[in-house]
Amino acid sequence: MEPRGEKSGEADGVRVTPQLLKARSGEFALESILLLKLQGLGLVDLGCLGECLGLEWLDLSGNALTQLGPLASLRQLTVLNVANNRLTGLEPLASCENLQSLNAAGNLLAGPGQLQCLVALRGLERLRLCDPLARLSNPLCASPSYWASVRELLPGLKVIDGERVSGCGSDFYQLCRDLDSSLRPSSGSGPRAVEAQPWVEPGYWESWPTRSSSILEEACRQFQDTLQECHDLDRQARDSLAQAEQALSPARATSFVF
Numbered sequence: 001m002e003p004r005g006e007k008s009g010e011a012d013g014v015r016v017t018p019q020l021l022k023a024r025s026g027e028f029a030l031e032s033i034l035l036l037k038l039q040g041l042g043l044v045d046l047g048c049l050g051e052c053l054g055l056e057w058l059d060l061s062g063n064a065l066t067q068l069g070p071l072a073s074l075r076q077l078t079v080l081n082v083a084n085n086r087l088t089g090l091e092p093l094a095s096c097e098n099l100q101s102l103n104a105a106g107n108l109l110a111g112p113g114q115l116q117c118l119v120a121l122r123g124l125e126r127l128r129l130c131d132p133l134a135r136l137s138n139p140l141c142a143s144p145s146y147w148a149s150v151r152e153l154l155p156g157l158k159v160i161d162g163e164r165v166s167g168c169g170s171d172f173y174q175l176c177r178d179l180d181s182s183l184r185p186s187s188g189s190g191p192r193a194v195e196a197q198p199w200v201e202p203g204y205w206e207s208w209p210t211r212s213s214s215i216l217e218e219a220c221r222q223f224q225d226t227l228q229e230c231h232d233l234d235r236q237a238r239d240s241l242a243q244a245e246q247a248l249s250p251a252r253a254t255s256f257v258f
Contacts, residue, residue: 013043013045014042014043014045015043015044015047017047021048024037031053033052033054033055034054035057035058036052036055038059039061039081040061040062040063043063043064044063044066046068046071047070049071049074051073052074053073054076056076056078057079058071058077059081060080061084061103064085064086066086066088068087071092071093071096072092072093072096074095074096075095078098078100078123079099079101080096080102082102082107083104083105083128084105084134084136087108088109090102090115090118093121094117094118094121096121097120097123098123099124100123101126102124103128103131104127104138105128105136105138106134109139110138110139110140112149115150115154116153122156124156125156125157125159127150127159128161130161147160147165
Protein backbone atom coordinates (compact mmCIF):
# COMPACT_ATOMS: atom_id res chain seq x y z
CA MET A 1 0.00 0.00 0.00
CA GLU A 2 1.35 3.44 -0.95
CA PRO A 3 1.76 6.08 1.76
CA ARG A 4 -1.13 8.45 2.14
CA GLY A 5 1.11 11.42 1.51
CA GLU A 6 2.11 10.12 -1.90
CA LYS A 7 -1.50 9.53 -2.88
CA SER A 8 -2.42 13.03 -1.83
CA GLY A 9 0.58 14.45 -3.74
CA GLU A 10 -0.47 12.66 -6.90
CA ALA A 11 -4.06 13.94 -6.56
CA ASP A 12 -3.20 17.53 -5.65
CA GLY A 13 -0.05 17.98 -7.73
CA VAL A 14 3.61 18.37 -6.86
CA ARG A 15 4.89 20.62 -4.09
CA VAL A 16 8.38 22.10 -4.01
CA THR A 17 10.42 20.55 -1.20
CA PRO A 18 14.05 20.93 -0.08
CA GLN A 19 14.76 17.44 -1.39
CA LEU A 20 13.39 18.35 -4.82
CA LEU A 21 15.43 21.56 -4.96
CA LYS A 22 18.66 19.83 -3.95
CA ALA A 23 18.10 17.02 -6.42
CA ARG A 24 17.41 19.42 -9.31
CA SER A 25 20.27 21.82 -8.53
CA GLY A 26 22.95 19.55 -7.09
CA GLU A 27 23.46 22.02 -4.23
CA PHE A 28 23.32 21.05 -0.55
CA ALA A 29 22.33 24.47 0.80
CA LEU A 30 19.26 26.19 -0.67
CA GLU A 31 20.93 29.59 -0.34
CA SER A 32 23.67 28.44 -2.72
CA ILE A 33 21.34 27.74 -5.64
CA LEU A 34 21.80 30.30 -8.43
CA LEU A 35 20.06 28.59 -11.37
CA LEU A 36 17.02 26.33 -11.19
CA LYS A 37 14.98 24.51 -13.84
CA LEU A 38 11.63 23.23 -12.60
CA GLN A 39 9.69 23.19 -15.85
CA GLY A 40 7.00 20.60 -16.60
CA LEU A 41 6.91 18.95 -13.18
CA GLY A 42 3.21 19.46 -12.48
CA LEU A 43 3.93 21.95 -9.67
CA VAL A 44 0.96 23.45 -7.87
CA ASP A 45 2.74 24.78 -4.77
CA LEU A 46 6.13 26.52 -4.64
CA GLY A 47 6.60 25.45 -1.04
CA CYS A 48 10.07 26.37 0.27
CA LEU A 49 11.31 27.93 -2.99
CA GLY A 50 11.45 31.30 -1.22
CA GLU A 51 14.40 30.03 0.83
CA CYS A 52 16.66 30.08 -2.25
CA LEU A 53 17.72 33.65 -1.49
CA GLY A 54 20.63 33.65 -3.94
CA LEU A 55 18.53 32.46 -6.90
CA GLU A 56 19.15 34.49 -10.09
CA TRP A 57 17.64 32.37 -12.88
CA LEU A 58 14.41 30.41 -12.49
CA ASP A 59 12.28 28.40 -14.95
CA LEU A 60 8.82 27.38 -13.72
CA SER A 61 7.18 27.01 -17.13
CA GLY A 62 4.71 24.25 -17.97
CA ASN A 63 3.33 23.66 -14.49
CA ALA A 64 -0.06 24.26 -12.83
CA LEU A 65 0.79 27.23 -10.61
CA THR A 66 -1.95 29.66 -9.61
CA GLN A 67 0.13 31.97 -7.40
CA LEU A 68 3.77 32.99 -6.91
CA GLY A 69 3.78 33.94 -3.24
CA PRO A 70 7.16 32.42 -2.22
CA LEU A 71 8.96 34.37 -4.97
CA ALA A 72 8.52 37.64 -3.06
CA SER A 73 11.71 36.93 -1.08
CA LEU A 74 13.91 36.37 -4.14
CA ARG A 75 15.55 39.81 -4.33
CA GLN A 76 18.44 38.57 -6.54
CA LEU A 77 16.22 37.06 -9.22
CA THR A 78 16.97 38.51 -12.66
CA VAL A 79 15.37 36.03 -15.13
CA LEU A 80 12.00 34.35 -14.52
CA ASN A 81 9.96 32.07 -16.78
CA VAL A 82 6.43 31.26 -15.58
CA ALA A 83 4.94 30.60 -19.02
CA ASN A 84 2.12 28.08 -19.46
CA ASN A 85 0.72 28.08 -15.93
CA ARG A 86 -2.62 29.26 -14.43
CA LEU A 87 -1.62 32.61 -12.98
CA THR A 88 -4.19 35.36 -12.62
CA GLY A 89 -1.78 37.82 -10.98
CA LEU A 90 1.92 38.63 -10.58
CA GLU A 91 1.80 40.67 -7.36
CA PRO A 92 4.61 38.81 -5.47
CA LEU A 93 7.06 39.88 -8.19
CA ALA A 94 6.85 43.49 -7.02
CA SER A 95 9.56 42.62 -4.47
CA CYS A 96 11.93 41.09 -7.03
CA GLU A 97 13.80 44.37 -7.43
CA ASN A 98 16.51 42.97 -9.72
CA LEU A 99 14.16 41.30 -12.20
CA GLN A 100 15.21 42.05 -15.79
CA SER A 101 13.40 39.44 -17.89
CA LEU A 102 9.93 37.95 -17.37
CA ASN A 103 8.08 35.41 -19.51
CA ALA A 104 4.45 35.07 -18.42
CA ALA A 105 2.90 33.91 -21.70
CA GLY A 106 0.16 31.30 -21.52
CA ASN A 107 -1.49 32.38 -18.26
CA LEU A 108 -4.80 33.99 -17.24
CA LEU A 109 -3.80 37.65 -16.97
CA ALA A 110 -6.99 39.48 -17.92
CA GLY A 111 -5.93 43.12 -18.22
CA PRO A 112 -3.19 45.73 -17.76
CA GLY A 113 -4.15 45.97 -14.09
CA GLN A 114 -2.43 42.63 -13.48
CA LEU A 115 0.82 44.27 -14.63
CA GLN A 116 0.63 47.23 -12.26
CA CYS A 117 2.81 45.36 -9.76
CA LEU A 118 5.70 45.51 -12.23
CA VAL A 119 5.84 49.31 -12.39
CA ALA A 120 8.36 49.60 -9.56
CA LEU A 121 10.80 47.18 -11.24
CA ARG A 122 13.13 49.74 -12.82
CA GLY A 123 15.45 47.07 -14.22
CA LEU A 124 12.73 45.15 -16.09
CA GLU A 125 13.61 45.31 -19.80
CA ARG A 126 12.07 42.19 -21.34
CA LEU A 127 8.46 41.08 -20.97
CA ARG A 128 6.67 38.31 -22.84
CA LEU A 129 2.92 37.85 -22.50
CA CYS A 130 2.30 36.31 -25.90
CA ASP A 131 4.27 33.63 -27.75
CA PRO A 132 2.72 32.84 -31.16
CA LEU A 133 5.24 30.12 -31.97
CA ALA A 134 4.38 28.20 -28.81
CA ARG A 135 0.69 29.21 -29.10
CA LEU A 136 0.74 30.80 -25.66
CA SER A 137 -1.04 34.03 -24.78
CA ASN A 138 -3.07 35.84 -22.11
CA PRO A 139 -6.60 37.25 -22.29
CA LEU A 140 -5.25 40.82 -22.15
CA CYS A 141 -3.33 40.24 -25.42
CA ALA A 142 -6.63 40.09 -27.33
CA SER A 143 -7.18 43.83 -26.87
CA PRO A 144 -6.28 46.01 -29.90
CA SER A 145 -4.61 48.47 -27.52
CA TYR A 146 -2.60 45.77 -25.78
CA TRP A 147 0.83 46.93 -26.93
CA ALA A 148 0.09 50.61 -26.32
CA SER A 149 -1.20 49.89 -22.82
CA VAL A 150 1.86 47.83 -21.87
CA ARG A 151 4.28 50.43 -23.22
CA GLU A 152 2.49 53.25 -21.40
CA LEU A 153 2.42 51.30 -18.14
CA LEU A 154 6.03 50.06 -18.40
CA PRO A 155 7.98 52.65 -20.42
CA GLY A 156 11.30 51.12 -19.42
CA LEU A 157 10.70 47.97 -21.46
CA LYS A 158 13.02 47.43 -24.39
CA VAL A 159 11.53 44.17 -25.67
CA ILE A 160 7.87 43.08 -25.64
CA ASP A 161 6.93 39.59 -26.83
CA GLY A 162 10.36 39.17 -28.41
CA GLU A 163 10.21 42.41 -30.44
CA ARG A 164 12.39 45.39 -29.61
CA VAL A 165 10.36 48.53 -28.90
CA SER A 166 13.12 50.88 -27.76
CA GLY A 167 16.87 51.19 -27.95
CA CYS A 168 19.13 49.99 -30.75
CA GLY A 169 17.16 48.26 -33.48
CA SER A 170 13.71 49.44 -32.44
CA ASP A 171 13.20 51.43 -35.65
CA PHE A 172 13.90 48.31 -37.70
CA TYR A 173 11.37 46.29 -35.71
CA GLN A 174 8.74 48.98 -36.18
CA LEU A 175 9.44 49.10 -39.90
CA CYS A 176 8.98 45.33 -40.15
CA ARG A 177 5.68 45.54 -38.26
CA ASP A 178 4.41 48.30 -40.53
CA LEU A 179 5.48 46.38 -43.61
CA ASP A 180 3.81 43.21 -42.36
CA SER A 181 0.58 45.11 -41.71
CA SER A 182 0.62 46.68 -45.16
CA LEU A 183 1.02 43.28 -46.83
CA ARG A 184 -1.93 41.69 -45.08
CA PRO A 185 -5.13 41.55 -47.18
CA SER A 186 -7.62 44.18 -46.07
CA SER A 187 -11.30 43.32 -45.67
CA GLY A 188 -12.37 46.97 -45.68
CA SER A 189 -13.65 49.04 -48.58
CA GLY A 190 -10.65 51.38 -48.63
CA PRO A 191 -8.26 51.75 -51.55
CA ARG A 192 -6.39 48.63 -52.47
CA ALA A 193 -2.62 48.49 -52.63
CA VAL A 194 -1.15 49.33 -56.00
CA GLU A 195 -0.13 46.22 -57.91
CA ALA A 196 3.62 45.83 -58.13
CA GLN A 197 5.12 46.65 -61.51
CA PRO A 198 8.29 45.18 -63.04
CA TRP A 199 11.42 47.29 -62.79
CA VAL A 200 12.37 46.89 -66.47
CA GLU A 201 10.54 46.45 -69.74
CA PRO A 202 9.56 42.97 -70.94
CA GLY A 203 12.39 41.25 -72.77
CA TYR A 204 15.09 43.31 -71.03
CA TRP A 205 16.83 40.21 -69.69
CA GLU A 206 16.55 38.21 -72.93
CA SER A 207 19.81 37.51 -74.77
CA TRP A 208 20.37 39.49 -77.97
CA PRO A 209 21.14 37.66 -81.25
CA THR A 210 24.76 37.70 -82.37
CA ARG A 211 25.45 40.64 -84.69
CA SER A 212 27.62 40.18 -87.82
CA SER A 213 30.76 42.25 -87.97
CA SER A 214 33.19 42.52 -90.90
CA ILE A 215 36.04 43.25 -88.51
CA LEU A 216 35.27 40.12 -86.48
CA GLU A 217 34.97 38.00 -89.63
CA GLU A 218 38.32 39.26 -90.97
CA ALA A 219 40.03 38.56 -87.64
CA CYS A 220 38.65 35.00 -87.64
CA ARG A 221 39.85 34.45 -91.23
CA GLN A 222 43.35 35.65 -90.40
CA PHE A 223 43.45 33.43 -87.34
CA GLN A 224 42.46 30.39 -89.41
CA ASP A 225 45.16 31.20 -92.00
CA THR A 226 47.82 31.55 -89.32
CA LEU A 227 46.71 28.31 -87.70
CA GLN A 228 46.93 26.48 -91.04
CA GLU A 229 50.39 27.91 -91.64
CA CYS A 230 51.51 26.60 -88.27
CA HIS A 231 50.24 23.15 -89.16
CA ASP A 232 52.19 23.23 -92.46
CA LEU A 233 55.40 24.31 -90.71
CA ASP A 234 54.95 21.58 -88.13
CA ARG A 235 54.57 18.95 -90.86
CA GLN A 236 57.66 20.21 -92.69
CA ALA A 237 59.67 20.12 -89.46
CA ARG A 238 58.63 16.53 -88.81
CA ASP A 239 59.68 15.51 -92.35
CA SER A 240 63.10 17.18 -91.96
CA LEU A 241 63.71 15.45 -88.62
CA ALA A 242 62.79 12.09 -90.11
CA GLN A 243 65.22 12.54 -93.01
CA ALA A 244 68.02 13.57 -90.63
CA GLU A 245 67.49 10.54 -88.43
CA GLN A 246 67.59 8.26 -91.51
CA ALA A 247 70.83 9.80 -92.75
CA LEU A 248 72.58 9.47 -89.40
CA SER A 249 71.52 5.86 -88.89
CA PRO A 250 73.14 3.52 -91.61
CA ALA A 251 71.07 0.55 -92.66
CA ARG A 252 73.84 -1.95 -91.94
CA ALA A 253 76.35 -1.89 -89.15
CA THR A 254 80.05 -1.60 -90.24
CA SER A 255 82.46 -4.30 -88.99
CA PHE A 256 86.01 -3.41 -88.05
CA VAL A 257 88.85 -6.05 -88.07
CA PHE A 258 92.00 -5.42 -86.04
